[in-house]
Amino acid sequence: MILHTMIQILALLWHQIVAVFAEFRRDWAEALRFYEEAYRALREMIATSTRLPPVQRLVEIRAVAEQLFFKISTLLLHGGKVEEAIAWFNRHFNSYKHLVGLDEVSFLHWDWLSRQFLVFAELLETSSAAIPNTLSSHFGTPESSLTEWEIQPAYYYQLAANYLREKRYCLDNLLSTGDSEFSRTSGKVPESVMPSVFIGQSARLVEQGDMIEVLPLSDAEYVQYALSEAQRFQDSYEIIALFRKACESFTNLKAPRLASLCSNRMAKEYFFTEDFTDAKKLFDTVSSLYRQEGWVTLLWESLGYLQECSIRLDSAKDFIEYSLEMASLPIFANGDQEIPDSKREYGPAGLPSQSRREALQSEVLSLVRGEEIVSRTDRGCSIAVTKEQPVRIDVDIISPLRMVLLVSVAFHDQSVKPGSPVMITLSLVSQLPCSIEVDELEIEFNQPKCNFIIINAVEEISAARSNGDNQDVRIETAPSIVLPTNKWLRLTYDVKSDQSGKLECLSVTARIGKSFKICCQAESPASMEDLPFWKFEGMVQTFPTKDPVLSFSGQKVIQVEEPDPEVDLILNASSPALVGESFVVPLTVIPRGHEVYSGELKINLVDARGGGLLMSPRETDPFSSGNHHVELISISRMGGDDESRIHSDKIKKIQQSFGVVSVPDLRVGDKWSCKLEIKWHKPKSVMLYASLGYSPNSAEAARVNVHRSLQIEGKIPISITHTFMMPFRREPLLLSKVKSLPGADQNVYLPLNETSILIVTARNSSEVPLRVKSMMIQSNSNKNETPYSIQHVGGVSADDSLLVPGGEFKGVFSVRPKIDSPNLELGSVCLNWNRDLTLSDSEDSGVMTEQKLPAVIVEQSPLVVSLEFPPHAILGIPFLFYIKVSNQTNLLQEIKYSLGDTQSFVFCGPHDNAGFILPKMEYVMSYKLVPLCSGSQQLPQATITSLRYSAALNPSVTATTIFVYPSEPNFFVADNEKETILAKLNL
């Protein structure tokens, strides 16, 4: 047997030595193989005995195994064989995890195990560069037995911390019992113990004179030594450090749940070391994740610790919050049997159960009613709620304490008149396991005047209190305010507000006991979130109000309307507005029931196309380029009794589309009017908004508003057209006109130094009668250098001539250009008009409408043809017909002319002829014609052709028509009328 053991030891040594030499030779594969052999040889030795006592022998074997494994995993990891290294580690761990040894020294085992994880984690961390990236692609598949976290050092750090924690538990147990066999037998820690030269062995140095002797230790001595060594270390700090390292890594790896598990463990360790501030901080962060994901059991554990921390930190408020939250949590159990509490597993709170919830609730209620609560872990520590230090808990819409008390507030209407009552329903629900009785409810609104208190009628204290400090607050009583579990308590009251605007219920504060208040933010039933945790429970759905419509649409906000205005605001516009005029809109304010104080009138002009949106015309029309199409010119007082004040300080502000003017104080029966002057620059439809804001009496700040609107069309009043003509029976030859294609351009050609006729027609296109005051052509250029002369020669008299809708007004002007120009500006037509109204104050100068005349082309005409014959003829009596062609050039002009035959006339003179015209001379063709028919007759068709210009002239039909009387007419009329008749006959 001994021989066999010796052989095993030698084999182990040999393998190790060969491996070390192979390492020297850098033969990694060989080294690895021999280390593995050595490790295997060591495994075989576990069951055998050596000269060492059993405890120390196990320690030795573990130490050797650790060293061999360190070598193996280093070699594997540096060779990039991560998967193999991890598999080796698992094998190593599985081989030794059950080798706990005696109970007294089990802490050594856990310590060793923890070290294995720590060492491997550090190895993995240092060789993380060698881990191939492709490794992660096949986790969880049958090809790979590895998972994501197994290649992360954090995983091993976390486990190292776990085993170190195990070691601490064992050590604590051992020290607390203190009756181990070893401590009884030896009782004394041996001195001068040091590691021996052999791995995993310890020895005692004994000085004997000058000699130092190394003596072996007995197991009992060794255990004492190990215990004393272990006590020297502060394991908790090590554990916290390892967990922190793991937690940070997991956070970086985006594994929040593993990170929070580490935080949880870290917090427990802080709790163990009585660092309650840090523990509380960590537990708080951990709980928020569990709350968010609804893991009740995990949250319960953290809250149990937090509860204890609050007691130890002497914070009654925190304690109440945590206890209430725990008491209101649903229990996550699928028919779980009641398991005896284990403090180590579940922490101070134990296992979540219905009875624990009820106990917690009664504990909190007794605390707020004045009893003391003692810590479960340290009996010396306690908290209490006193009158001097009252506790107030605020519950908002994201607070987990909504489960404890949820308040939904619904007004029964959406708006209310000031001063009239409106119903409000307060619905309260609690998920606490037992009914809870509230002593007083305080309802707070954004208008403090509406606040009220509901007191529990059976509570005498409340009555006493109500006589005290809250004299001016309305007090209601309710027979009893008891909140059963998950059942809505509905209270309906009237609320009256005198102040217009928003009335919102802000919060409801429940008072329980003398010095505890829980203040819940009010929620609207329409927008109420589900309760956390309870939304996953299969509860019966209940509604906060009896009326289901109110449950879905009820709001905690109500609009208190303005009082009804009792003032008339009258806006009038009799007709459409005309572009160019300043259109007057009278506005009248007549107080009917209210008096008007500090009134303010706002005028706003808005494009009606914009659908009533309050936008200025500029914004709606991008092409107006900064000019308003419609402009508010002034707001002036009407009536004229105190004209001096009109434009002074009364008008506060006038903009192009907006005006504000103050209204004087008015009594009932008074009347105030003003006129708004608005000018249209372009035809546009405009909405005129007028709003009057005032206070019904001088003291109160509440303002009342009256709004009126009026749509006003803006129209073009007058359309102006014009035509150019030559004098009757006179035709100058205009060469460029002859050359241009007919209809190709709309240019107007005028002959130089000839008189042309300009007829301007103004047409009333509006629906109201207008009066034309004057019409003239205004030159654009300097008067002295006018390149043409224009004279008004005729037309209807312009002195206030009435222009009915659709009617026309004509002005006749003679134009005589003086220079040859291809682009002659003739100025513009100016028409001065006003409405045909007899308003008392409309003695205005009229409106000037201006329209520019187009440029004309002026050119010298080489030939001018004029026809001359009498205005009428008499049947059978000959008359003379001259065709005169004047040559205006310095050239000899050759012309051909012909006169056609007609049935109505016989004539003498050449049918066809030609002739030359000397420069600046006139050529006269004279014919004598005898009319053969009476009536309006066409003269023989004359054609004049200029050979030089290849231009022919055929005089127009109107120009060559003559009236033939059958005999000499006798007119027995007065001389002045004769002309008129003749003129008519001529037409």
Next chain:
Amino acid sequence: MIACVAVVGHQNNPLYLQSFTGADDALKLHHIVHCSLDVIDERVNNPKRSVITLNESYLGLLYPTESYKVYGYLSNTKVKFLVVTTDLDVKDTDIRSFFRRFHAAYVDAVSNPFHVPGKKIISRIFAARVSGIVKAFAPGTYG
């Protein structure tokens, strides 16, 4: 052999969690199941995974602890099924067939017209059926 089965909703909230060890380790199993959700998130969001594995509901081994192994399965409605085994050497095919039966039981349970989707599963029939499947997975262990 099977220590615990769990159904986790798509908000990562527990819908059903049952331990079969009979020991006082409910909290520990809650922690294990909760931490395994990290791996599910990682696997589902990991774009490196091949198409074949992505389409599959079975997620494989999620999380080995020292004494347990956690396997996962994801339904099309993002409901997660997890099983925690104490046996460290389980065949993949066995786990797959277990999950298929577990999923079928879940589908039957939530098809109940009185069950509100997203709420905890409190059906006794479901619990009985699941424990039946668990027992069938390792006959003799809990017989």
